[in-house]
Amino acid sequence: MDGAVHVHELRKVFDVPEREPGLLAATKSLVRRKTREVRAVDGVSFDIEPGEIVGFLGPNGAGKTTTLKMLSGLLHPTDGDARVLGHVPAKRERDFLRRITLVMGNRNQLQWDLPALDSYELHRAVYRIPRESFVETRDELIELLDVGDLVRKPVRQLSLGERMKVEIVGSLLHRPAVLFLDEPTIGLDVTMQKRIRAFVAEYNRRHGATVLLTSHYMADVEALCRRVVVIHHGSILYDGQLAGLADRFAAYKTIAVALENGFVELERYGEVIHRDGDLVTLRVPKAETARVTARLLAEQEVLDLNVEDPPIEDVIELVFAQERAV
Amino acid sequence: MSTIGSTMRAELVGAGGVVERNYYLTKRYIWWDLAWFIWTVANTLTIVFIAKGIEAQGGQLDVNRVATSLLIGAVVWAYLGVLFEFLMETVAWERWEGTIEYTFMAPLSRSMHLAGMGGFSVLYGLLRAVFLFTVCIWFFDLSVPDAEFLAALVVLAIASISFLGIGMMTSVLPLISPEKGTQLGWIAQGTLLVVSGVYYPVEVLPTWMQWLAKISPATYALEAARAAILDGQGLSTMWDEIWPLLVIGVVSIPLGLWIFSRGERYAKKHGKLKRSG
Secondary structure (H helix, E strand, O other), X not given: OOOOEEEEEEEEEEEEEOOOOOHHHHHHHHHOOOEEEEEEEEEEEEEEOOOOEEEEEOOOOOOHHHHHHHHOOOOOOOEEEEEEOOEOHHHOOHHHHOOEEEXXXXXXXXXXXXXXXXXXXXXXXXXXXXHHHHHHHHHHHHHHHOOOOOOOXXXXXXXXXXXXXXXXXXXXXXXXXXXXXXXXXXXXXXXXXXXXXXXXXXXXXXXXXXXXXXXXOHHHHHHHOOEEEEEEOOEEEEEEEHHHHHHHHOOEEEEEEEEOOOOOOOOOOOEEEEEEOOEEEEEEEHHHHHHHHHHHHHHOOEEEEEEEOOOHHHHHHHHHOOOOOO | OHHHHHHHHHHHHHHHHHHHHHHHXXXXXXXXXXXXXXXXXXXXXXXXXXXHHHHHOOOOOOHHHHHHHHXXXXXHHHHHHHHXXXXXXXXXXXXXXXXXXXXXXXXXXXXXXXXXXXHHHHHHHHHHHHHHHHHHHHHHOOOOOOOOHHHHHHHHHHHHHHHXXXXXXXXXXXXXXXXXXXXXXXXXXXXXXXXXXXXXXXXXXXXXXXXXXXXXXXXXXXXXXXXXXXXXXXXXXXXXXXXXXXXXXXXXXXXXXXXXXXXXXXHHHOOOOOOOO
């Protein structure tokens, strides 16, 4: 049985015009236009169960937003099968549209010159939300995101972070069951990012919403997602637990050790990547971790020792360096 | 039956939401709209002054009648132009506001979305046309003792349907071409202006243009409005103008919706539903 989101061999191919630089080439292209095929999404498959929060990671141009747009019906796939809550997004069925939302961090749905409250009323009419339910949801979201003072101001007078919060309220007034969040914290300060992360987690907890989140901020992914799907050049490189990313792709671990006397030669144990007085961080091949740890404990005066996976950002960088799925 | 009824009611509520949104936007840009209205008044005065100008240069004409005829042309065209432009800029406006993706994701049927745009444009255009006509009638002290204004308004209402349909067809152009689509729409509007007898009888046009005039709803709207206001003719004598308007309306609305849906499908296939490019 399909989950909340079912994607099978999804493809999106664009014909992109291309020409050589220069005036002559520009003139020739009027008569004879050359195009090349760009496979923005190339045979992507995954399933997301109801209530899951899944991170959808990839470098710029990997195909994340293209996939999200196909799942929300804004783009028609070239090939493959996509279903959200049992609906085919491209068919634009009302039942489907009323149960999803797509929040794009660099886009707005609220009218620029109107207070958010006015735009929320239009939203209520378009999504056919009964008045009582609308007021309850609106007030709950306003309280959760603490935007009571902001919703009466014209949106153009709000800062980026404030605007993002009122936009999120507008996107959730119809209590969607599936949330596609496309870089919702882009450009926001650290405090605002934390606030939005906390909100998404709370919304998921309260309403069991399914969330597919793209973000370049690993803090978003680490805070919210137990599972990640990594896409690059339109293909999936990894689909599994976030914790498993390091196991699969990182060839090393880091050992953070506090020594009685930090001024010793430690290069024979591994690569010293950081030294701060008596605190030293070593990078060692994964297979060598246990042996190096034992040697350090036996040969040095160790006050404290921590074995860690490399930072998730470093792991993601390694993943993106992959040409094809392993 | 009750499901159909509740669906229709919900769709109309959604269309009403679109009307309301346009009201808020107009309210916010009211000073710009006022400036545009003043420009329209000035432009209309310029056109109506042509009658007085011909007389001043020795021409023999019924100044009151010619001036009123020119005024009717200018006001009707100003009204129909508002309808046309509102529909034509539906997509362009969404792009400017950055709301295009969200609007196309909303659970509102495209016909109701466009109907909401059309509904507001009729109300706004009518208000504007009434003000414009009143100001100019007063300015030139024109006399229209036999005018059947109600008949003229009914004809305008029927013509509105056709113009909304044509507007829907051109509203697809910014969808297909974000950069040049709106400009192409102006070409369509300009063509209708030339062939529809807005400021001159259609009979003065070359024969091939007179054939184009036959399919322009503005031609019949203008003929009927002039007959009603200048000669006091009622609706019962206007069937020759009304039936072509009805036919064009019945054809243009579904055709406009179909063309728009094809354009939307094209835009979604080629990734053109975005803020720019």
